[in-house]
Amino acid sequence: xxxxxxxxxxxxxFLGAMILSVLVAFALLTPLVVAGDPNLMRPTLKSLxxxxxxxFGTDQLGRDLFLRVMHxxxxxxxxxxxxxxxxxxxGTTLGIVAGYVGGWVDTVIGRIVDSLMAFPSILxxxxxxxxxxxxxxxxxxxxxxxxMPRVARVAxxxxxxxxxxxxVEAARSGGASHARILFRxxxxxxxxxxxxxxxxxxxxxxxxxxxxxxxxxxxxxxxxSWGNLLADGRRTLMxxxxxxxxxxxxxxxxxxxxxxLGDGLRDVLDPRMRGIGTNPTTG
Amino acid sequence: MTPASPxxxxxxxxxxxxxxxxxxVKRFPVRGGMLFGARVAEVHAVDGVSxxxxxxxxxxxxGESGCGKSTLxxxxxxxxxxxxxxxxxxxxxxxxxxxVALRSFRCEAQIVFQDPFGSLNPRxxxxxxxAESMLVNRTAAxxxxxxxxxxxxxxxxxxxxxxxxxxxxxxGGQRQRIGIARALAIGxxxxxxxxxxxxxxxxxQAQIVNLxxxxxxxxxxxYLFVSHDLGVVRHVCDRVAVMYLxxxxxxxxxxxxxxxxxxxxxxxxxxxxxxxxxxxxxxxALVEGDVPSPIDPPSxxxxxxxxxxxxAVCREVExxxxxxxxxxxxxxxxxxxxxxxxxxx
Numbered sequence: 001x002x003x004x005x006x007x008x009x010x011x012x013x014f015l016g017a018m019i020l021s022v023l024v025a026f027a028l029l030t031p032l033v034v035a036g037d038p039n040l041m042r043p044t045l046k047s048l049x050x051x052x053x054x055x056f057g058t059d060q061l062g063r064d065l066f067l068r069v070m071h072x073x074x075x076x077x078x079x080x081x082x083x084x085x086x087x088x089x090x091g092t093t094l095g096i097v098a099g100y101v102g103g104w105v106d107t108v109i110g111r112i113v114d115s116l117m118a119f120p121s122i123l124x125x126x127x128x129x130x131x132x133x134x135x136x137x138x139x140x141x142x143x144x145x146x147x148m149p150r151v152a153r154v155a156x157x158x159x160x161x162x163x164x165x166x167x168v169e170a171a172r173s174g175g176a177s178h179a180r181i182l183f184r185x186x187x188x189x190x191x192x193x194x195x196x197x198x199x200x201x202x203x204x205x206x207x208x209x210x211x212x213x214x215x216x217x218x219x220x221x222x223x224x225s226w227g228n229l230l231a232d233g234r235r236t237l238m239x240x241x242x243x244x245x246x247x248x249x250x251x252x253x254x255x256x257x258x259x260x261l262g263d264g265l266r267d268v269l270d271p272r273m274r275g276i277g278t279n280p281t282t283g
Numbered sequence: 284m285t286p287a288s289p290x291x292x293x294x295x296x297x298x299x300x301x302x303x304x305x306x307x308v309k310r311f312p313v314r315g316g317m318l319f320g321a322r323v324a325e326v327h328a329v330d331g332v333s334x335x336x337x338x339x340x341x342x343x344x345x346g347e348s349g350c351g352k353s354t355l356x357x358x359x360x361x362x363x364x365x366x367x368x369x370x371x372x373x374x375x376x377x378x379x380x381x382x383v384a385l386r387s388f389r390c391e392a393q394i395v396f397q398d399p400f401g402s403l404n405p406r407x408x409x410x411x412x413x414a415e416s417m418l419v420n421r422t423a424a425x426x427x428x429x430x431x432x433x434x435x436x437x438x439x440x441x442x443x444x445x446x447x448x449x450x451x452x453x454x455g456g457q458r459q460r461i462g463i464a465r466a467l468a469i470g471x472x473x474x475x476x477x478x479x480x481x482x483x484x485x486x487x488q489a490q491i492v493n494l495x496x497x498x499x500x501x502x503x504x505x506y507l508f509v510s511h512d513l514g515v516v517r518h519v520c521d522r523v524a525v526m527y528l529x530x531x532x533x534x535x536x537x538x539x540x541x542x543x544x545x546x547x548x549x550x551x552x553x554x555x556x557x558x559x560x561x562x563x564x565x566x567x568a569l570v571e572g573d574v575p576s577p578i579d580p581p582s583x584x585x586x587x588x589x590x591x592x593x594x595a596v597c598r599e600v601e602x603x604x605x606x607x608x609x610x611x612x613x614x615x616x617x618x619x620x621x622x623x624x625x626x627x628x
Contacts, residue, residue, distance in 0.1 A: 045462040167403055167404040169357070170462075170465065174415050174420075
């Protein structure tokens with residue numbers, strides 16, 4: 001059965017994929033379909049409740065909240081995706097090389113990973129942002145630094161087990177290079193936990209990005225990242241809670257979707273599940 | 284199973300051997316400590332082993348678990364580097380191979396593994412697994428590889444269509460056939476069989492053993508047959524080497540080893556072969572206790588702690604592997620003039 005077919009059979013993963021697809025579709029299509037500047041202030045239309053013309057209402061500066069949430073999804077999804085991909089690539093490479101080579105390489109990489117993980121993630125991200133200064137690129141750098149070690153640690157452990165298996169020796173005895181053994185033989189056997197970890201990082205990065213925005217050290221305002229929207233909404237939380245509820249709902253739904261998809265991927269990526277439903281060869 | 288020279292094709296003793304092992308030593312460091320793992324001890328896995336493998340023969344390598352059989356077979360293929368000693372393959376030093384020479388050596392010496400589950404990459408198709416060595420050594424173009432995989436699968440008793448399947452779709456015996464096909468893919472001269480049947484059911488064992496013998500006859504292969512199953516060894520091997528704690532204690536013809544063993548350890552191993560009997564229990568076991576730790580092996584003869592003939596000299600002087608006639612070598616003071624001991628039976 002195809003990869004997509006197997007995703008579809010897993011109901012929760014399918015639900016997660018649907019939520020994410022809808023959000024991504026909105027994120028991509030909004031600037032094309034819905035005209036309007038999310039940063040345009042209309043002093044006469046402050047803090048309006050949801051209506052047909054302003055679906056989510058307006059904020060206290062008279063900006064269209066629906067537009068801001070939709071444009072914010074581009075920022076939040078983009079940043080988290082970038083963080084997840086960078087952590088995935090850098091973390092996986094560091095982790096599997098450490099596990100395969102062992103010795104002092106493993107020790108050095110291991111200590112770096114350990115020391116980065118010793119800090120609470122938001123504290124570390126805050127520190128890096130304070131050093132680098134608030135900008136979109138720096139948010140990505142800071143969050144990648146925070147989450148890369150998690151991927152590295154998850155990638156290293158299964159390599160330790162795999163490299164002792166006889167198929168690795170068989171490949172060596174066949175003349176395969178270390179790079180070929182590591183990337184062609186071992187890597188495909190350790191991808192499941194790494195991919196699952198990357199989806200977890202994706203979800204965490206989204207929350208962390210919002211946290212940084214909320215604390216005022218993320219993407220600088222007036223860019224409508226979800227964290228910035230939550231920070232703006234907080235000021236009028238008692239009077240017009242919808243200004244907080246809509247961005248929070250968007251954030252919550254997205255993180256839920258990612259987590260559901262991640263759980264489903266873990267099941268689907270296991271090749272031992274592939275033969276189910278067909279007769280195994282006997283003899 | 285009958286004790287017979289299985290192929291009859293093995294070359295004679297005076298031809299130059301395919302493989303010659305000289306004083307091979309492998310020690311593994313045991314590390315301890317917190318940060319950088321200081322070396323605290325050494326495991327003497329293989330300790331000064333010399334023997335040779337003749338062309339087209341099957342040399343059996345037997346011994347208890349942990350005696351260094353697997354380490355020795357991997358040293359032979361240079362899958363691990365020795366601490367000291369040499370391995371000569373067709374007269375050339377395997378340890379000096381690099382680049383092209385190492386590649387061509389890898390084409391000539393292959394291995395069949397014990398574990399039919401761990402030895403096949405679960406993410407690769409059977410075809411890719413078998414074709415791997417042809418691909419990395421560039422010995423065949425794509426179309427040739429596909430054809431050769433199909434032919435190899437037929438040769439080991441599988442169907443060419445199996446090339447598209449994954450390892451989990453096969454039984455243990457079938458997987459071992461796949462492992463054999465992989466080893467044969469680049470036309471090796473030497474195949475190290477590391478306990479090739481000990482993970483299989485008895486009925487399947489016989490099939491695999493027969494397959495190995497047929498292939499040896501067809502392809503003029505030389506086998507190093509590592510096993511702890513003496514029944515199988517007696518059936519397939521021309522000569523047998525017995526290992527104990529990193530040393531070869533006896534080496535000789537199949538017939539000699541099984542009917543006139545020269546070393547008390549070999550004798551004890553033979554006595555431990557289970558035999559169907561209607562007359563109650565056999566005599567008491569000839570060895571007791573466990574193998575001593577290879578981290579701190581006994582002085583003198585390593586077997587003296589468990590040997591019923593052990594005398595003072597055995598604790599102090601290490602016996603050399605000496606020829607006692609007809610290429611039968613034994614490392615035991617019972618056979619050296621030094622001790623003057625006589626065997627009391």
